[in-house]
Amino acid sequence: xxxxxxxxxxxxxxxxxxxxxxxxxxxxxxAMYWYRQDPGQGLRLIYYSQIVNDFQKGDIAxxxxxxxxxxxxxxxxxxxxxxxxxxxxxxxxxxxxxxPQHFGxxxxxxxx
Amino acid sequence: SQKIEQNSEALNIQEGKTATLTCNYTNYxxxYLQWYRQDPGRGPVFLLLIRENEKEKRKERLKVTFDTTLKQSxxxxxxxQPADSATYLCALVLFTGGFKTIFGAGTRLFVKA
Numbered sequence: 359x360x361x362x363x364x365x366x367x368x369x370x371x372x373x374x375x376x377x378x379x380x381x382x383x384x385x386x387x388x389a390m391y392w393y394r395q396d397p398g399q400g401l402r403l404i405y406y407s408q409i410v411n412d413f414q415k416g417d418i419a420x421x422x423x424x425x426x427x428x429x430x431x432x433x434x435x436x437x438x439x440x441x442x443x444x445x446x447x448x449x450x451x452x453x454x455x456x457x458p459q460h461f462g463x464x465x466x467x468x469x470x
Numbered sequence: 471s472q473k474i475e476q477n478s479e480a481l482n483i484q485e486g487k488t489a490t491l492t493c494n495y496t497n498y499x500x501x502y503l504q505w506y507r508q509d510p511g512r513g514p515v516f517l518l519l520i521r522e523n524e525k526e527k528r529k530e531r532l533k534v535t536f537d538t539t540l541k542q543s544x545x546x547x548x549x550x551q552p553a554d555s556a557t558y559l560c561a562l563v564l565f566t567g568g569f570k571t572i573f574g575a576g577t578r579l580f581v582k583a
Binding site: 362364393398399400401403408448450454455456458459460461462463464466 | 474478501502504511512513514515516519559563565568569570571572573574575576
């Protein structure tokens with residue numbers, strides 16, 4: 359059954375720590391995305407990738423980093439430079455950037 | 471400035487009635503408009519897409535309209551059911567050299583039995 363898997367579902371970060379959120383898809387989609395969702399706000403784009411080994415910054419990339427070494431995988435690292443990391447993080451994929459996006463079920467990150 | 475506006479107040483309706491949700495935008499010229507459903511603690515799920523040259527699109531109990539003059543899309547759920555209770559997001563797909571999707575904050579719908 360095709361889809362997007364995000365793990366873990368809940369993640370806790372200590373001050374000064376980097377954490378990595380996993381996103382894997384078996385839909386054979388070229389494009390993948392990371393969004394941040396805060397209460398009362400729309401999804402905000404952090405990074406996106408249209409093809410393996412290439413990615414672009416979104417609207418709020420500061421304090422985050424990504425890699426796209428395999429088509430199926432697009433991990434997001436929340437670095438210690440991200441001063442307000444508490445949020446719900448959503449990963450998505452699509453065949454191309456004009457098509458509707460398929461989303462994972464998110465990772466909720468909290469600060470200890 | 472560029473904005474997508476969806477009613478931040480929750481919409482409460484009785485089962486069997488038609489729910490109508492609004493998406494207004496300013497200073498965008500979208501190529502497409504999409505609607506998604508999001509349940510609490512889950513990722514959004516794509517429902518419908520309508521192109522800029524289309525006025526209306528239907529899928530089962532769902533209907534979307536798109537008025538590029540008013541810069542508005544309406545999303546209707548007919549014969550609503552408690553299972554339709556969720557947050558509904560609209561998204562504009564813009565072409566600015568490449569395609570970019572911009573999401574609204576969503577409107578929460580509660581359908582009472």
